[in-house]
Every structure is written in C-alpha cells, then in structure tokens.
Amino acid sequence: MAKGFLVVISAPSGGGKTTIIRKVLENQDPDFQYSISVTTRPRRLNEQNGKDYYFIDTKTFKQKKQAGEFVEWAEVHGHYYATPRKPLDQWLKEGKIVFLDLDVQGGLEIKKKYGESAVLIFVKPPSRQRLVERLKNRKTESDEQIAKRLERFPVEMEQAKYYDYQIVNENLEDTVKEVLRIVQKHRESLIKKEV
Secondary structure, three states, X not given: OOOOEEEXXXXXXXXXXXXXHHHHHOOOOOOEEEOOOEEOOOOOOXXXXXXXXXXXXXXXXXXXXXXXXXXXXXXXXXXXXXXXXXXXXXXXXXXXXXXXEOOHHHHHHHHHHHHHHEEEEEEEOOOHHHHHHXXXXXXXXXXXXXXXXXXXXXXXXXXXXXXXXXXXXXXXXXXXXXXXXXXHHHHHHHHHHHO
C-alpha cells in the first residue's frame, strides 16, 4: 500500500486556500481526503457544519483540547481552530493524501509533528491590493475585521519561507494545476522510497 501524506495549504486570509482545495478535490482522486477543522468562530451564511468546519462552542473546544483530540490548535482573530487527530491518523494508515486548510501557525505545527509525511504549500496573493479586493468581495467581514486580518499579512508572508513550496495565486486554474503537480511529485518520491 502506498504511504499516505498530508498536504497543508496555507495563505493569508482571503488568499484562496479553501477555493483551491475544493478545486483540487474535484479531481475525484480516490486517495484524496479533506481534513475538516474544528472552530469556535460563528458560521458564515454559506457554510455547513460538518462540511466546511465543525462548529463548536469554546467550552467544548477546551474539553477536546484537554483530552488530546487535536493534533494542532491555534487562536486566530479571537477564535479557536483545530485539526482533529483521529481521522488524520486513520487516513494516513490507509495511504490517503489528506488536504488541510490551515493558517501558517497550524501548518508549521503539522510539519513539526509529521515531518516528511507533510508537504507544506504556501499560496501567495499576486499583491496586497488584490488580497484586500478579495476580502472585500467575499462580503463576510466588516472593514474592521478585514483590517485585523491584514495586520497578520506581513507575518504570514515572512513565515512562508519555512514552507516546502510557494505559489502565487494569479490564476485559479494554474494554481490548482501546480498544487496537483506538487502532490504527484511527492507521491512519486514516496513510491520510489518504498522500492
């Protein structure tokens, strides 16, 4: 059985990571899985519990964290986010390629814990201005919330250097092709190591 691995996609808020992962998963590769994060933030209008995130309250989050149910967790913009441990470990045993939509902090924590079994891809916006436009166009946050998200932009861009790959998301279709190319390259390198 082929060895499973994790593919962490990170980007500044509004950088397109969720859209990129959705497009990658449309390829319907039977080995692809998507790790659904847990969060305490309010659900957006178009989001579904159990599909986009598992939405829970802060008390439940802290109980699960204390019980060791998360492989990584972070507080971002005043809300908690985490990656459930159980499905990740199961999918890796099954040889699956698991996509994670994480901020830089979470991505680096995954790399620390999973080493070569994790490939980190940082998606950069073409410019800060395009990122601002994307955040405003999605109409899910106030100007104040957008400003708060943009405060993290320089830090996130600086931490991108710790990622295995960096892609500029100029064109969605090209970005998706590049992610798939990286995944295939890593898959092939693991197969060669097994032989």
